[in-house]
Each structure stands twice: as C-alpha cells, then as structure tokens.
Amino acid sequence: MFVRVLMILSIWVAGLGAAVAQETAADSMIFVPSKYLLLDRGLQFRITKSINSMYNYDFPAAERDFAVLALQYPNHPLPEFLVALGYWWRIEVDVTNEKYDATFVKYLDRSISKAEVMYDEDETNKEAAFFLAAGYGFQSRLYSERRSWTKAAFAGKSALKYMNLSRGEEEFNPELLLGDALFNYFSEWIPENYPLMRPVMALFPKGNKALGLQQLEQVANNAFYTRVEAQYFLFRLYASEENEPYKALQISEYLHSKYPNNPYFHRSYARHLYTVGRWTESIQQSEEILERIDEKMTGYESNSGRYAAFYIAQYNERLGNRAEAKKHYLKTLSFGEESESQESGYYLYSLLQLGKIATDENNKPLAKKYFKEVKKYAKRKHPTHQEARDFIKKNKL
Structure with a gap:
C-alpha cells in the first residue's frame, strides 16, 4: 500500500x-x-x-x-x-x-x-x-x-x-x-x-x-x-x-486518431473499446497492434502485445473458438514473460483460462501445471489465486 x-x-x-x-x-x-x-x-x-x-x-x-x-x-x-x-x-x-x-x-x-x-x-x-x-x-x-x-x-x-x-x-x-x-x-x-x-x-x-x-x-x-x-x-x-468508461473511450479515441502511431494511446483505445462492449472494433485494433509488433514498429512491444492478445483470446472464447482462444492466451503468456509481467492480471487470467481449457480437454497434468503457475505468481488475496485453488479442489487435480 x-x-x-x-x-x-x-x-x-x-x-x-x-x-x-x-x-x-x-x-x-x-x-x-x-x-x-x-x-x-x-x-x-x-x-x-x-x-x-x-x-x-x-x-x-x-x-x-x-x-x-x-x-x-x-x-x-x-x-x-x-x-x-x-x-x-x-x-x-x-x-x-x-x-x-x-x-x-x-x-x-x-x-x-x-x-x-x-x-x-x-x-x-x-x-x-x-x-x-x-x-x-x-x-x-x-x-x-x-x-x-x-x-x-x-x-x-x-x-x-x-x-x-x-x-x-x-x-x-x-x-x-x-x-x-x-x-x-x-x-x-x-x-x-x-x-x-x-x-x-x-x-x-x-x-x-x-x-x-x-x-x-x-x-x-x-x-x-x-x-x-x-x-x-x-x-x-x-x-x-x-x-466513466464512455468518457475514457471518447478521450482515448481522440488521442489515437490524433496520434495513430502512439502505442500507449493505441492500446488504451483498444482497451476502452473492449470495456464498453465494442468488441469487434477492439479486436480490429488489437490485431493491428500485434501486426505492428511483428513489423517492429517503434514503441510496439511485449507490453502492448499482452493487452492485445488477451482481448483477442477472450473474444474468441466467447465465440466458442477454443483453438484461437488458446493460441492467444499462450501469446499473452509469452508477451508477459518477455516483459516480466507474470503478476499482471492479463497473465494470471490467461493461465487460469488455459487451465480450464486443459481440464475440459481432459488434460489434467497440463491443467494442474497452469493452476500451480497461478498460485505461484498471484498474491493469495487475488481472485485468480482463490479460483485456482477452488478449481484444483473441485476437479481433484
């Protein structure tokens, strides 16, 4: 504190x-x-x-x-x-x-x-x-x-x-x-x-x-x-x-339109679009962020990639597209490790979701590995820590 x-x-x-x-x-x-x-x-x-x-x-x-x-x-x-x-x-x-x-x-x-x-x-x-x-x-x-x-x-x-x-x-x-x-x-x-x-x-x-x-x-x-x-x-x-998410979105939209190559404003715009439920637009911006990282555009790096990959993973999971969700949760982990952000919410929730997917696919050893990683990096009071403990207990992992 x-x-x-x-x-x-x-x-x-x-x-x-x-x-x-x-x-x-x-x-x-x-x-x-x-x-x-x-x-x-x-x-x-x-x-x-x-x-x-x-x-x-x-x-x-x-x-x-x-x-x-x-x-x-x-x-x-x-x-x-x-x-x-x-x-x-x-x-x-x-x-x-x-x-x-x-x-x-x-x-x-x-x-x-x-x-x-x-x-x-x-x-x-x-x-x-x-x-x-x-x-x-x-x-x-x-x-x-x-x-x-x-x-x-x-x-x-x-x-x-x-x-x-x-x-x-x-x-x-x-x-x-x-x-x-x-x-x-x-x-x-x-x-x-x-x-x-x-x-x-x-x-x-x-x-x-x-x-x-x-x-x-x-x-x-x-x-x-x-x-x-x-x-x-x-x-x-x-x-x-x-x-006031809509006010936040209005400002970040203006800043991104004014400075389209500023990665901080770009990822903030993608985030605020996602927060208010404009998911399709958020995914478009997130995919552009990932493309710019691949192109090694100035300022676009793992921290922005962590945001973008997570939004794409969540969106695909909502659509029931498990393969794409899994792919982008794994990308979130990769970006998080590159930026040493293993304690961030995006990293922890990606581990949690990958553990749940592995459980659904009846791959208990992999699921157990992901949940143990959550417990390793999350503080005990963090929601992901409690959820991982509960999931391990419920599914006898």
Whole structure:
C-alpha cells in the first residue's frame, strides 16, 4: 500500500510540473510578444508540428527540430526539456524497461541546470521556476517507478517548491491549473482509499475530487502546453476510478486518431473499446497492434502485445473458438514473460483460462501445471489465486 501511495504522489508531483506543447488555437497566427519564450505565440506555432511528431512516435523528426531550437536558444531549458519529454514517452509505453532512464535524466539535468542559471540571475523569473518544477517533477516520477524513494522524495520536494514560485504570472494560469487539478483530486482520493494516510494528508490543504476533474477538463480543452497531459490523466481516472468508461473511450479515441502511431494511446483505445462492449472494433485494433509488433514498429512491444492478445483470446472464447482462444492466451503468456509481467492480471487470467481449457480437454497434468503457475505468481488475496485453488479442489487435480 505504501509503495502505491508514493507512486501516486509522484505522478501527482510530475503533473504539477508537466509542460507539453500542443496544437495551437485558431488565433495562433496572431503573435503577441512575451518576455517568456514559453509563452511566445510565434514559437508555439513553429514547434507544433515537432511536438505532434514526438507524440506520434516519430522521434527522429521531432529531435531534428529540437536540435535547431537548441541552436537558436542555446541557454534556454526548453529544447533539452522537450528532448527529455520524448524519452519519457519511450519509457511510458513500458515503464519496466530501464533502457532510456539515463538519457532521460541527462536531458532533464541539462534543462534544470539552464533553468537554475536563469533563476539565479532573476528569482522573479516565473519561466525558470516553471522549468525547474517540470524537471524535478518528472525526475520524481521516474525515481518512484524505480522504487528509489529517497531520490523521488527530494526531487518531488524541489518540484513543489518551484511550482509555488512559478505562480503569479497570469499567462501561465491555464498550464498551472493541471497541478491544481491533480492536487484537488488526489488529496481527497488518497485518504478515501488509504485511511492510514489521513494523518499525512491532513498536513495538506483540503482537496475536492469533483473540482479536480472539472479543472482537468478545463486544461484538456483550453491549455496549450499541458493539454495532452490533462487528457492522459482524465482517461486514466475515468477508466479506473470514476466508473466513466464512455468518457475514457471518447478521450482515448481522440488521442489515437490524433496520434495513430502512439502505442500507449493505441492500446488504451483498444482497451476502452473492449470495456464498453465494442468488441469487434477492439479486436480490429488489437490485431493491428500485434501486426505492428511483428513489423517492429517503434514503441510496439511485449507490453502492448499482452493487452492485445488477451482481448483477442477472450473474444474468441466467447465465440466458442477454443483453438484461437488458446493460441492467444499462450501469446499473452509469452508477451508477459518477455516483459516480466507474470503478476499482471492479463497473465494470471490467461493461465487460469488455459487451465480450464486443459481440464475440459481432459488434460489434467497440463491443467494442474497452469493452476500451480497461478498460485505461484498471484498474491493469495487475488481472485485468480482463490479460483485456482477452488478449481484444483473441485476437479481433484
């Protein structure tokens, strides 16, 4: 429980400092001079295509443009931060993969160093504080994923400090609202779900989940820099916490249509289609995910394959097509082992279903093997553990 709460808090902190450029509004061609590069409308217009390339997993194209930006603004933290953000999205698709950690942290450190110089020269520089909050926020999130709690705590503390210092510039308000939204939501959600954390959360101002969701919607609709981050948090909250699957589907459908080569948005779209019962469409998306894995398309790997294969297996089992169901449950296991996700629900339920199929086929030794695997990887309180025990007892395996 403690680990999960720390991870939630670090995600909250990362959201406080998130800065992700997005598509300009209709009046984006009207360039209003700003003392801050981050708010330069001309720059926003010029980098929109680059940011879209990044979100669509065309990292080479995005990074070529970011390199030009670095030449134009060699002392500014924005170019390095954008490159770091591209590496974060490489990590996000499978957070267990540590391949990109060092490069991600390297670019964040560079961005932080340049922001510190700006801040030391002028402590009223809201843009410098904004980038320091963003850099430390993302570092905190990565360190929490790696269970480096001390590093996560120190980075998170720094992110919150600079987040507060970046307030007061009216033009930043739509972007900073993401932090307020996440604070309002999670500061109420955590004590509701983890009563032991109530004394800790009592040290923070009182939150309001309903207001947090409303603020996330505002950011998703109105912000320039934090729009996609807000949409990302919204569809996750609607799917897992708010029991609003159709709202989650609407957002993930938009993100997949906007960034069709982003594997995280792709698999989320397939998942939400399946959740609301649009199974045929979900299977079409899942089959496309598996094809892209076979083609070694950037970002499509075992973690996404685990999702897709499971949906196809379940669908075929519903249709009574046992051979295809079995084939794709086995694929789910293969992808799960490749990504070392044997404790995930998809992996455990695939083992369970394969055990049931083997029992129906009167292959008791194989069935017993699958059920023992469930008991090996599932926590005792997990539903699959209890079901496997009951099935072994009932069928005398």
